[in-house]
Amino acid sequence: MGLKKDFLWGSATASYQCEGAVNVGGRVPSMWDTYLHDGGYETGDVASDFYHHYKEDIKMMADGGQNTLRLSLAWPRIIKNIKGEINEEGVEFYRDVLKTCQQYGITPFVTIYHWDLPQYLEEKGGWLNEETCYAFEQYAKVCFEKFGDLIEYWVTFNEPKWFTFNGYMVGNYPPGHHSAQEMIIAAYHVMYASALGVRAFKEGHYKGMIGIVHSFGPVDGIDDTLATKIAMRFADNYANNWILDTAAKGEIPFDLLCVLSQNYDLSCIKNEHLPIIKNYTVDFLGLNYYSRVWVKPYSGGETQLVVNNSGKDFKGESKIVIKGWFEQIMNNPDAIYTEWDVEIYPQGLQKGLKQVWEKYHLPIFITENGVGVREDITVDQVEDDYRISFMNDHISAIMNAVDAGVDVRGYYAWSTFDLYSWKNGVEKRYGLVGIDFDDKELKRKPKKSYYWYKSIAESNGEKIQRKDW
Secondary structure: OOOOOOOEEEEEOOHHHHOOOOOOOOOOOEHHHHHHHHHOOOOOOOOOOHHHHHHHHHHHHHHOOOOEEEEEOOHHHHEOOOOOOEOHHHHHHHHHHHHHHHHOOOEEEEEEEOOOOEHHHHOOOHHHOHHHHHHHHHHHHHHHHHHHHHOOEEEEEEOHHHHHHHHHHHOOOOOOOOOHHHHHHHHHHHHHHHHHHHHHHHHOOOOOEEEEEEEEOOEEEOOOOHHHHHHHHHHHHHHHHHHHHHHHHOOOOHHHHHHHHOOOOOOOOOOOOHHHHHHOOOOEEEEEEOOOEEEEEOOOOOOEEEOOOOHHHHOOOOEEEEOOOEEEOOOOOOOOEOOOOOEOOHHHHHHHHHHHHHHHOOOEEEEEOOOOEOOOOOOOOOOOHHHHHHHHHHHHHHHHHHHOOOOEEEEEEEOOEOOOOHHHOOOOEOOOEEEOOOOOOOOEEEOHHHHHHHHHHHOOOOOOOOOOO
8 A cells, every 4th residue: 555645754843842932022931931940940941942943944854855844832922811812923933934834845733732831821720720721722713813824734732641640640740740630630621622622623614634642552461361451441541542532532431431430520521511522523643652551450559650751860660550450561671661761662553553543543643753862962973773773663663554554644753853851851862853952053963863764755665674563
């Protein structure tokens, strides 16, 4: 079958992780600004300074054979305050970015919300407050109106699981809380807000398609026993179904609601919301794939959610145990892991794509895929053969899935260039292009992978060394 001729070959960024210029152009503080500054962490105040380098960066993408850029809009750069006043300077910045994409033949793939909630909304309760859902709806409408003539692919939210779980339960993202009850409320409100955004898009009859991006972890079990299969269902609800079922089918998994209702207050789920969730589903699914979720039956102990944000010094310390549900295996001696405890398992993507296609029958884009490492950027060119190997094997997995009938329409390497990796700062590098963060000019240096990816994109995948699992 092979990839379609109009397959999108690109790379991805996110506003807070790359733009910098946090006090420029009328931008107001986000929850991340406040959280990082108050906590004394490294910040994204400058990041990759995409705000001042976007023309150079977009040209470099085009020169590298890429035909699409996944980017996000910063809510704090577009809406000034709780009243919803529009920052026209911010709007003009994004229109310039989008027009530059157009100039270089780069198709923009635009996320409305990639985690940077305005601080003025966080102070009103953030995603624990239903009013934030309606604020998002209004913000989305502004985006559709201001940029709709320049965008064909829209995304409501990036990775609802990560920012709600880490922000409200793990506590290592803003607002830094540790409450399963709050996490449930925030997660539900995000999915309701996403449906409101889809409704605004479809009722406004804007051009193009709208979808959601999910941090996809296809679930594998340690064996074929009934206990493991039950653990797998719990894990799939935890990792995938509450986002994908809700966004694609308009249905929150009922067995998940039954279990949660035994211990938690679900009054945030209101009857008047459900028809909106049911009737306004997405046109496509964006899947960010880094690894699978490999599980075994729960064996005992309290819920533990430990995420490695510190690299090899803490390698092997990640732990996910959901009391009564499942345990995730994160220390398999036969597996290969990154410094940040992420298993490298491309065959999981091939299998997972088939599962998602069979379940939802919606077009799929791989909206993030990459490997984060520490790199010496002072050399003339980073020889990142490990990144080339990683991308080759994952693109091969995609092509295998396409050959099996899965409708995959694009691939986005994470990331376009080195950027600020949340609480890992700029130490954890994912970029096809290196950035010397110690240099005042933030000099861009294409890595070996940049040139390799150019050959892959320009051949529409024909130069991939195919693997079969």
